[in-house]
Amino acid sequence: QSVLTQAPSASGTPGQRVTISCSGSSSNIERNNVNWYQQLPGTAPKLLIYKSNQRPSGVPDRFSGSKSGTSASLAISGLQSEDEADYYCAAWDDSLNSVLFGGGTKLTVL
Amino acid sequence: EVQLVESGGGLVQPGGSLRLSCVASGFTFSNSWMHWVRQVPGRGLVWVSRVNPDGGSTNYADSVKGRFTISRDNSKNTVYLQMSSLRAEDTALYYCARADIAVTRNSLDIWGQGTMVTVSA
Numbered sequence: 001q002s003v004l005t006q007a008p009s010a011s012g013t014p015g016q017r018v019t020i021s022c023s024g025s026s027s028n029i030e031r032n033n034v035n036w037y038q039q040l041p042g043t044a045p046k047l048l049i050y051k052s053n054q055r056p057s058g059v060p061d062r063f064s065g066s067k068s069g070t071s072a073s074l075a076i077s078g079l080q081s082e083d084e085a086d087y088y089c090a091a092w093d094d095s096l097n098s099v100l101f102g103g104g105t106k107l108t109v110l
Numbered sequence: 111e112v113q114l115v116e117s118g119g120g121l122v123q124p125g126g127s128l129r130l131s132c133v134a135s136g137f138t139f140s141n142s143w144m145h146w147v148r149q150v151p152g153r154g155l156v157w158v159s160r161v162n163p164d165g166g167s168t169n170y171a172d173s174v175k176g177r178f179t180i181s182r183d184n185s186k187n188t189v190y191l192q193m194s195s196l197r198a199e200d201t202a203l204y205y206c207a208r209a210d211i212a213v214t215r216n217s218l219d220i221w222g223q224g225t226m227v228t229v230s231a
Contacts, residue, residue, distance in 0.1 A: 035217050037155070044205060044224060045147075045155060050217035088155050092216050098171050099145070099157035099216050 004089055004102035011108040017077040020105045022089030024070050028100055032092045034072040036065055039086045084109045112136035112220055114206050119225030122196055130191040132206030132222055143209040144182060144189040145218055148202035163211055196229045
């Protein structure tokens with residue numbers, strides 16, 4: 001059971017805006033940066049957002065991240081079929097001295 | 111080309127040992143925190159361990175602490191994961207990944223393709 005909590009699934013239609021949430025605690029999300037990863041079927045994960053709201057080079061600005069208190073969110077605007085993937089949040093936990101991943105959210109583009 | 115290539119996975123009996131290797135190329139390995147992350151096929155990502163750039167500091171998930179050891183050889187651009195007292199629940203695809211020290215310690219921006227470890231009698 002992950003200490004970072006994500007809804008197991010989300011969905012949207014092409015062009016829509018969807019938000020994926022990640023809930024943690026004071027020892028992880030509240031004190032530390034949140035990273036988001038996208039994993040397309042059969043591939044290795046890809047860094048999508050780092051330091052809670054920064055995009056690596058090459059990641060479209062349709063993807064954005066935010067953090068407030070013990071929660072973080074990933075927003076995807078202008079949803080496209082190629083965005084169908086699993087999305088994971090991750091953060092360092094000061095109490096466990098470990099990186100924690102959320103359980104993942106499977107995004108379906110209808 | 112920037113890449114990480116894992117090797118060393120395979121079938122091992124419960125209680126056995128295995129050493130995974132991950133060779134880096136195309137970036138400055140000695141400026142990178144290196145991590146291992148595992149994933150049971152069809153399930154989520156689980157962080158395993160990390161080592162700092164000079165190898166002097168390591169961290170482990172509670173589930174592997176005392177059984178797994180991470181190390182690195184900067185002269186060979188290689189990070190290792192020595193796994194012992196293996197259990198069925200260690201069966202997973204093991205990824206190595208790096209975090210650029212200039213960015214953060216835990217933002218994993220380069221991933222390998224993974225090596226599969228199966229623990230079974």
